[in-house]
Amino acid sequence: MDERLNHAPCGYVSITNRGIIMAVNETFLNMFGYDRKDVLDHHIESMMSMANKFLFHTYFYPFIQLYGYVNEMYLTLKSKQGDSIPVLVNGRSRRGDEEEIIDCVFIQMSKRIDYEKEIRNAKTKIEEAYRLKDEALGRLEVLHRDIELKQAELIRLNAELETLAVTDALTGLKNRRYFIEKLDAYMERFAASHMLFSVLILDVDHFKKINDTQGHLVGDQVLRKLAQIMEANLEEPALAARxxxxxxxxxxxxxDARQSKQAAEDLRTAIEQDSWEECAVTVSIGAATVTSEDTNISILARADQALYQSKNNGRNCVTHAADGLHHK
Structure with a gap:
């Protein structure tokens, strides 16, 4: 452990996502009177009362799993001499070599305030209930399991919300926001390693006419089917988005330019030759390959200009920005 961290003005403990202590600084040991061997490879909850364990399970773990951090959580930990020492805990998760690691900082509280007294009183009552009533313990265990189920449901719902945030609702493809984030990442990679990539912009030919003559429901069906064709004809790591x-x-x-133009032509052909029940559908495509002068804005602008040229050339064709754009 770094010497500055070892003697930092606050206690530091590193635990696994199961609560096993992996690292501890000297400040923490001095704060609670423990030797290093007393805490390493022991569970963090071994220093807690039953009430604190309950609070740790119902607040700390769920918050860490949902958001990756906990700020200013109030706890009391037992010293080696058995004294209860009030602390504020900040925690943040990170990915270790083999599993998730949670880094925790402990700041000893020097003053008591009213809500802390209320919490301690509540903890005392809970501890008394645990000691005197097995039935109360059973009810708390049932409550704990219920909280764990709700926690799992919250995590599942959060994952669904994250998916919805980057997904186009109509087509199921990734949305523009997600695409721009990926484009930024590939621009950075190109700047570092000169790894080429290309961008295609596709536009449905005469789409307004489809909406005007056949209705917006048919227009939506066309967009959904077009997305399916794109996914079926693009191989990873290619990314399609609306x-x-x-x-x-x-x-x-x-x-590179040649490969991207061929990929665009293959995609254009697949769309044109698919069986369209409502009406014939074709697309115009503009392509651009990254250069050292590009930004994320300029490469999109060059692909968009190439798309404009494809439309200007009669639609249902592919133009690459390197072809030498000119207006008819």
Whole structure:
């Protein structure tokens, strides 16, 4: 452990996601009167009363799993001499070599305030209930299991919300926000390693006419099917996303201008030759390959200009920004 961390003005403990203490600084040991051997490889809850264990399970673990951190949680820990020492705990999770690690900082409280007294009184009553009534213990265990189930449900719902935040509701493809984040990452990778990538922008030809003559429900069906065709004809690590309206965008990692133009042509052909029940559907495609002069904005602008040229050339075709754009 770094010497400055070892003698920091606050206690530091590193635990696994199961609560086993992996590292501790000298300040923490002095604060509670323990030797290093007394705490290493022991469970953090071995220093807690039953009430504190309950509070730790119902607040600390769920908050860490949902948000990755806990700020200013009030606890009392037992010293080696058995004294209860009030502390504020800050925790943050990180990925270790083999499992998730939670780094915790402990700051000893020097003053008591009213709500702390209320908490201590509540803890005393809970401890008394645990000692005197097995039935109360059983009810608390049932409550604990119920909280764990609700915690798992919260984590599941949070994962669903994260998915919805980056997914286009109509087509099921990734949305523009997600695509821009990935584009930024590939721009950084290109700056560091010159790993090529290309971008395609697709636009459904005469889409307004489809909406006007066949209705918006048919238009939505066209967009959904187009998304399915794109996913079926693009291999990882290619990424397809809905850019907005009838426009779609594709990221093609590792592809140069020739490869990206061929991939775009294959995609255009697959869309044109698919069986469209409502009406014939074609797309115009603009492509651009990253250069050392590009930014995330300029590469999209060059692909968009190439798309404009494809439409200008009669639609249902592919134009790469490197082809030498010119207006008819």
């Amino acid at each position: 850019y907005g309206g009838e426009e779609f965008i594709v990221l093609l990692p590792g592809m």
